Amino acid sequence: MASPANLPPIFNPTSNDIEMLLAAQCHLGSKNLQVHMEPYLWKTRPDGINVINLSKTWYVILLSENIIFASIGVC
Secondary structure: OOHHHHHHHOOOOHHHHHHHHHOOOOOOOOOOOHHHHHHEEEEEEEOOOEEEEEEHHHHHHHHHHHHHHHHHOOO
């Protein structure tokens, strides 16, 4: 899969995609931060909960979707 900057516009998240991720609270992490998650961190709230950057996470969601579909033979 290409890097996020090289993806066709169809793969960009819509406002509805972001609203659904926010409604599902996908942007909320835990108080513990793993080193490999630092690139996806947007900020840490005053209560210590890490908030995840959904625009950076969107690319990983698309990549995961492609891996799952390829593993079950749906392409």
